[in-house]
Amino acid sequence: MQIATLTRFAAITIVTLTAITVTLLVGMRTTLQEELAILRTEAEFRQLGNDLAAASDLLTREARYYSVGGDRTHYDAFWREVNETRTRDNVVARLRELGAPPEELALIEEAKANSDALIATESAAFAAVADGDFERARSLMFGPAYDRDKEIIMAPIRDFEERMNSRLLGEVAEAREEVNRALFLTTGTVLAYVIVTLSLLFLLFIRRVTVPLTRITDALDDVAAGEPDIAIPYTDGKDEIGSLAKAAAAFKSTLEQNRELARALIEHRDHLEDEVAARTTALTDANTELAEFAYRTSHDLRAPIVSSARLLSVVEESIRDEDPQEALTSLGYARTALDRLDKLLQDILALVKVERLEEDAEWIRLDDVLREALQRASHLEGFERLSVELDLGHDDPLLLKRSRLEVVTDNLISNAVKYQNPEQPSPHLRIETREDEAGVHVIVRDNGLGIPVEQQDKVFGMFKRFHPRTSFGSGLGLYLVKKSAEVLGGTMSFEDLGDGSLFRLTLGPPGEAT
Amino acid sequence: MTRATCVLVVDDNEGDQYLAARTLRKFDEALTILTAYDGEEALEVLEQAAKKPDIILLDLNMPRMDGIEFLEEYQRRAILPHTTIVVLSSSDLADDRSGTTVFDCVQHYVVKPLLTRHLPEILGGDDAH
Numbered sequence: 001m002q003i004a005t006l007t008r009f010a011a012i013t014i015v016t017l018t019a020i021t022v023t024l025l026v027g028m029r030t031t032l033q034e035e036l037a038i039l040r041t042e043a044e045f046r047q048l049g050n051d052l053a054a055a056s057d058l059l060t061r062e063a064r065y066y067s068v069g070g071d072r073t074h075y076d077a078f079w080r081e082v083n084e085t086r087t088r089d090n091v092v093a094r095l096r097e098l099g100a101p102p103e104e105l106a107l108i109e110e111a112k113a114n115s116d117a118l119i120a121t122e123s124a125a126f127a128a129v130a131d132g133d134f135e136r137a138r139s140l141m142f143g144p145a146y147d148r149d150k151e152i153i154m155a156p157i158r159d160f161e162e163r164m165n166s167r168l169l170g171e172v173a174e175a176r177e178e179v180n181r182a183l184f185l186t187t188g189t190v191l192a193y194v195i196v197t198l199s200l201l202f203l204l205f206i207r208r209v210t211v212p213l214t215r216i217t218d219a220l221d222d223v224a225a226g227e228p229d230i231a232i233p234y235t236d237g238k239d240e241i242g243s244l245a246k247a248a249a250a251f252k253s254t255l256e257q258n259r260e261l262a263r264a265l266i267e268h269r270d271h272l273e274d275e276v277a278a279r280t281t282a283l284t285d286a287n288t289e290l291a292e293f294a295y296r297t298s299h300d301l302r303a304p305i306v307s308s309a310r311l312l313s314v315v316e317e318s319i320r321d322e323d324p325q326e327a328l329t330s331l332g333y334a335r336t337a338l339d340r341l342d343k344l345l346q347d348i349l350a351l352v353k354v355e356r357l358e359e360d361a362e363w364i365r366l367d368d369v370l371r372e373a374l375q376r377a378s379h380l381e382g383f384e385r386l387s388v389e390l391d392l393g394h395d396d397p398l399l400l401k402r403s404r405l406e407v408v409t410d411n412l413i414s415n416a417v418k419y420q421n422p423e424q425p426s427p428h429l430r431i432e433t434r435e436d437e438a439g440v441h442v443i444v445r446d447n448g449l450g451i452p453v454e455q456q457d458k459v460f461g462m463f464k465r466f467h468p469r470t471s472f473g474s475g476l477g478l479y480l481v482k483k484s485a486e487v488l489g490g491t492m493s494f495e496d497l498g499d500g501s502l503f504r505l506t507l508g509p510p511g512e513a514t
Numbered sequence: 515m516t517r518a519t520c521v522l523v524v525d526d527n528e529g530d531q532y533l534a535a536r537t538l539r540k541f542d543e544a545l546t547i548l549t550a551y552d553g554e555e556a557l558e559v560l561e562q563a564a565k566k567p568d569i570i571l572l573d574l575n576m577p578r579m580d581g582i583e584f585l586e587e588y589q590r591r592a593i594l595p596h597t598t599i600v601v602l603s604s605s606d607l608a609d610d611r612s613g614t615t616v617f618d619c620v621q622h623y624v625v626k627p628l629l630t631r632h633l634p635e636i637l638g639g640d641d642a643h
Contacts, residue, residue, distance in 0.1 A: 303604040310627035333529035465577030
């Protein structure tokens with residue numbers, strides 16, 4: 001239920017209860033007044049009964065005094081009562097006014113009717129006094145007849161008093177009962193009023209407002225402090241607290257999203273910084289490599305020319321000195337220098353081709369390429385000494401750039417041929433292809449000279465020559481291999497076998513090699 | 515300064531070794547000439563040779579251990595404090611030249627080819643041809 005509805009309900013309840021209580025209090029007052037009125041009436045009724053009896057006694061007393069002494073004062077008092085004061089008539093009139101029941105009035109009427117006999121006796125007594133016959137007057141007034149007549153007046157009056165008394169007692173008891181009921185009802189209502197009001201206040205402000213507000217505020221404090229996994233309470237409430245809790249939960253969710261966003265942004269920024277740093281490093285490396293390449297090529301191109309020019313001068317001198325042996329030796333060195341220059345130029349050209357040549361990938365079988373490479377290498381000096389073993393397990397066609405792959409296979413095979421270990425009695429070359437989860441591997445292993453341990457980190461570097469005495473190389477062969485592998489989307493790795501080398505070309509994960 | 519009697523030629527190129535040796539012999543037939551193909555081999559020769567060289571002709575561009583690496587190692591080991599080292603390079607780049615002058619043991623920097631006219635200053639002695 002909405003708190004507003006609850007508040008409205010509480011207000012209506014309180015107003016209603018207030019109205020009922022006020023009504024009951026007013027009713028209570030009326031009831032009390034009624035009781036008071038009944039009590040007053042009762043008193044008056046009693047007084048009237050007394051008056052009636054007193055008036056009758058007064059008449060008897062005055063008549064008796066007069067009949068004894070003949071004092072006119074008593075005679076006058078008697079008639080004053082009968083003719084002027086008229087207590088009995090007044091009482092009857094008042095009883096009628098007060099709404100006395102007819103049976104009670106009838107009793108008074110009866111007494112009045114019965115008084116005629118007594119008045120007749122009294123009149124006879126008064127006549128006797130007037131005649132001076134006090135004896136007769138006394139006997140009339142004090143005789144048993146008078147007492148009897150008096151009794152028939154007083155009996156209905158007593159009866160009246162009794163009836164009236166009992167009626168009045170009943171009315172008073174009833175009024176008391178009424179008052180008690182009203183008092184009970186009023187007290188109960190007031191008590192209910194107080195309890196209901198206090199309960200509603202408790203329900204409204206303690207249970208429905210204060211406690212939830214405190215809990216929501218505490219939860220929000222925790223959320224603001226960055227504590228994880230804080231649940232906002234009361235979100236399923238249907239009242240304003242529920243709405244407040246939902247708003248708080250929405251705020252919390254927004255806050256968390258913002259925090260997440262901030263984290264993501266920081267991560268993204270860090271990632272960007274890393275990427276920029278990595279690219280900068282790659283660019284710097286490329287620049288360094290390019291500068292080294294320019295320097296080394298300019299030097300290595302110039303050196304054999306300088307040598308050859310000088311050697312040719314020596315040849316010229318030797319011919320002049322008629323020393324043909326010296327001339328031939330010098331020419332031999334000049335030829336070697338120029339051969340190396342040629343080899344260097346070929347490798348530089350190959351490198352340019354590896355990096356620049358536009359070449360479409362074609363479907364190639366690795367075993368075909370390797371067999372052709374072996375065929376080309378078979379013309380190299382020393383090839384016949386090698387025992388060649390092939391384990392070409394991979395025979396699915398691959399989509400590859402042929403010339404790049406040939407650069408790799410030709411260089412690896414020719415290295416194995418050129419750098420055989422002369423102390424090895426049975427030099428061999430083993431070529432293997434296979435596929436696993438890492439990709440397609442071309443593995444070339446030999447038991448040749450290997451790479452000196454301290455130089456193994458530069459094995460694929462530019463202008464790196466490891467066995468200058470064994471065979472001349474430009475120092476670009478393995479660099480070319482690495483660059484070609486990169487163009488093929490693969491990687492090169494080297495393993496020192498202790499008594500030889502293992503070179504491995506890995507062509508991406510299956511299906512990704514290009 | 516006494517006349518040098520033994521020279522070590524460190525060069526990976528046989529043609530250049532031949533030219534240097536020929537030039538040296540033409541100048542002084544009595545010279546003992548040792549050769550090495552690179553820095554590492556040069557260090558071995560220095561360690562093992564019965565006659566220690568007075569002069570080392572050092573190429574810069576060599577495989578395995580190049581001229582600069584050889585100079586670092588040579589200086590670190592302080593092998594032959596009285597030997598003169600002459601850098602004999604085909605490079606006349608200022609960077610290469612200045613790269614070698616930081617070594618105290620380097621006395622001269624000669625751009626190839628080695629010619630007879632370079633020798634008196636390099637080999638020392640009064641007997642200039």
